[in-house]
Amino acid sequence: MTEANTVDATLRALLADVLGLGEARAAALTDDSGLFGELPEFDSMAVATVLTEMEDRLGILIDDDEIDGEIFETYGNLLAFSLRKVTD
Numbered sequence: 001m002t003e004a005n006t007v008d009a010t011l012r013a014l015l016a017d018v019l020g021l022g023e024a025r026a027a028a029l030t031d032d033s034g035l036f037g038e039l040p041e042f043d044s045m046a047v048a049t050v051l052t053e054m055e056d057r058l059g060i061l062i063d064d065d066e067i068d069g070e071i072f073e074t075y076g077n078l079l080a081f082s083l084r085k086v087t088d
Helices: 003-019 022-027 044-058 075-087
Strands: none
Touching (some): 003 044, 044 075
16 A cells, blocks of 8 residues: 555545544545535534644644645645645
């Protein structure tokens, strides 16, 4: 499994757990799938939990100044951000 595949699988599991989406809904997310503002489960409170879980599960550190709304617009944006952080 490539690093990108590992990050993708970890991120999907994280969203399934934190948002209560279940494995099937998380697996169905595409790069264009909307997150914040599109999924009712993904509210402002969930953002903080998702960021904390990303740090824990991916072994990364996320600075406050790195976060903007664009990251949470789509699954593809969140995945791209995660991949950049893992490879930093």
